[in-house]
Amino acid sequence: MVRKVKISRITRVICTYGLLTSLSTSIPSHAMNGTLINVASEHVNSEENNTIDISTQEDNKQEDNNQENNNQDNNVPENNPDLDNPDDNNTEEVKEPIYKAVKDTIYVKKQSSVYEEPDTSSKKIGTATLYKKYTRVGIGENGYDQIEFDGGIAYIASSNVTTKKPSVPTDIVDIEDKKYDYNEMKKDLEQLNVYYPDYVTVQSIGKSSDNREIYSAVLGNPDAKKHILIQGSMHAREYINTQLLMSQLEYYLIRYENGTYNGVSYKKMFNEVAVHIIPMANPDGVTLSQYGLNGIQDKKLAMSLKGMQKSSNFARWKANAKGVDLNRNFSFGWTKKAGASKRGSMNYAGAKAESEKETKVLVKYTKSIKGLKTVLSYHSMGNIIYWNYGQTGKLMSKSKELVNLVKDITGYRLVTQSSKSIPYGGYSDYVVRELGIPAVTLETGILYAPVNHSQFDTIWKQNKTIIPAVVLQVIEDN
Numbered sequence: 001m002v003r004k005v006k007i008s009r010i011t012r013v014i015c016t017y018g019l020l021t022s023l024s025t026s027i028p029s030h031a032m033n034g035t036l037i038n039v040a041s042e043h044v045n046s047e048e049n050n051t052i053d054i055s056t057q058e059d060n061k062q063e064d065n066n067q068e069n070n071n072q073d074n075n076v077p078e079n080n081p082d083l084d085n086p087d088d089n090n091t092e093e094v095k096e097p098i099y100k101a102v103k104d105t106i107y108v109k110k111q112s113s114v115y116e117e118p119d120t121s122s123k124k125i126g127t128a129t130l131y132k133k134y135t136r137v138g139i140g141e142n143g144y145d146q147i148e149f150d151g152g153i154a155y156i157a158s159s160n161v162t163t164k165k166p167s168v169p170t171d172i173v174d175i176e177d178k179k180y181d182y183n184e185m186k187k188d189l190e191q192l193n194v195y196y197p198d199y200v201t202v203q204s205i206g207k208s209s210d211n212r213e214i215y216s217a218v219l220g221n222p223d224a225k226k227h228i229l230i231q232g233s234m235h236a237r238e239y240i241n242t243q244l245l246m247s248q249l250e251y252y253l254i255r256y257e258n259g260t261y262n263g264v265s266y267k268k269m270f271n272e273v274a275v276h277i278i279p280m281a282n283p284d285g286v287t288l289s290q291y292g293l294n295g296i297q298d299k300k301l302a303m304s305l306k307g308m309q310k311s312s313n314f315a316r317w318k319a320n321a322k323g324v325d326l327n328r329n330f331s332f333g334w335t336k337k338a339g340a341s342k343r344g345s346m347n348y349a350g351a352k353a354e355s356e357k358e359t360k361v362l363v364k365y366t367k368s369i370k371g372l373k374t375v376l377s378y379h380s381m382g383n384i385i386y387w388n389y390g391q392t393g394k395l396m397s398k399s400k401e402l403v404n405l406v407k408d409i410t411g412y413r414l415v416t417q418s419s420k421s422i423p424y425g426g427y428s429d430y431v432v433r434e435l436g437i438p439a440v441t442l443e444t445g446i447l448y449a450p451v452n453h454s455q456f457d458t459i460w461k462q463n464k465t466i467i468p469a470v471v472l473q474v475i476e477d478n
C-alpha cells in the first residue's frame, strides 16, 4: 500500500528500506530488520509541503522489487551526498512528537507489531491482531498512533490502523451439512476465534482416548463473576447437538454488539455471564458413529472396537472409543450395575467411576469454573427434559426455576422422575448432587438417533433463545 502524505517540518519521517537503498551501508543491520525506519528530517529532501510517497507495508516483497520506481517517484537522488551518511551533521534538536488526543475504536488492517516507543527499534511488546478492537488514545504526527495495550499505552504504525470495522463472514457453521463432524467443528471454532477475538475464547480442555481435542468455547467475558456451561454430544450418535451448539455460538457472536433479548443487550448479558460451550464432549464416539472404524486413528482401539459388536455399522454407537457410556461413568451414584457388563453394550458404565479420559476432562473443567451457576446437557432424543436428580431444599427450588424456563422456551415435556430414583453416574447427577449446581438434560429430536437432519430447523427454533433466556435468569438471580 502506498499513500501520499505531505511532510511539513516534522521531526521524523518513516520510509521503507526500499526507499533507502542507498543508505544501506550506513544503517546498522538491526535497523534494517524492521520495516519502518526513523530518519532525522534533515536527511530527506523535505522542504515545506514537499510531497513524497511513503510506503509502510510490512513484509511486502513486491515493494522491494519496486524500489527503483520508488526512488524515482520520491525524487530522492541515488547519490545524494546528504543521504550517504545520515549520522553526519545530526545537530538539529529532536522535538517530542505531538499526539492529538482521541478516544476511539480502531482495528488493524493486518497483523501488526506494537512497540513501547514510537520507534520500530524500540522494544516490541506484542502483536495487534486482525478483527480485534483496540482503543486509540493518540494520533501522532510522527506516523504512530497511541493505543491501549496490555494495561498500558503502546505505539503502532498509523498506516496499519483503520477505524472501519472489518467485515466478517456470517455463515461459518454449515447448518445444511447432514453429518457435521469433528474436523468441521474444529475448523469452525478456529475461524470464530479469529473473527471474534473480543467475544469468544476457544481452547482445548483435554484429549480423548483416540487423541482428539475436546474444545470449549467461552462466549463473552471469561472473567465474569457468573458462568453457565452447555455441553453436547456426550453420546456418539447424538451429534446433531454439536451442530446446534455451534450454530448458536455463531448466531450470538454475529449479534453480540447489537442484539437484545427481552430488552437486555447481549453485550451486557455476556459481559456479566460467560457461556461455556463444549460442542462435542465425545469426539471419538461421534467420529465412530459417522465414519465407522475408518474414523478411529489408534489401531489398538480399532481392533478392540471390532470385537465389541458383530456388525461393522457403528451409526447407532453411543459410547466412547473404549466402549464406555460416558453418561454412566461419573462419580455420583456410579455403579457397575447401571447397565450392561460388557464394553460397547448399551449403558456400560466403565471399570470404575471416572475411568475415561473424556469423563475426567469434563469433571476437571466443570470444577475449574468459578461462579458456575447452571449446566445444560444436550442429548437426543424425545423432546423431553430430565431435571430431578433427588436434590432438595434451595437447590431443588432453583432447579425448578431453571427447568420451568427451559420447558417454556423449548416446549419439551418434563420427565416425571421420583426424587427417590437412583442416580446412575450421569453428568447431570454429578453436577447437581456433587457440585450443588442446577442442571438439566435436554433430549432433542424425535423418532430415531442419529436424529435425521431434516429436523434441524425445528430443533434450532425450539432452542434458539435458550442461551439468553438462561443467562438472564442467572443475572436476575442474586
Ligand SMILES: [Zn+2]
Residues within 6 Å of the ligand: 234, 235, 238, 327, 378, 379, 380
Ligand atoms: Zn444421550
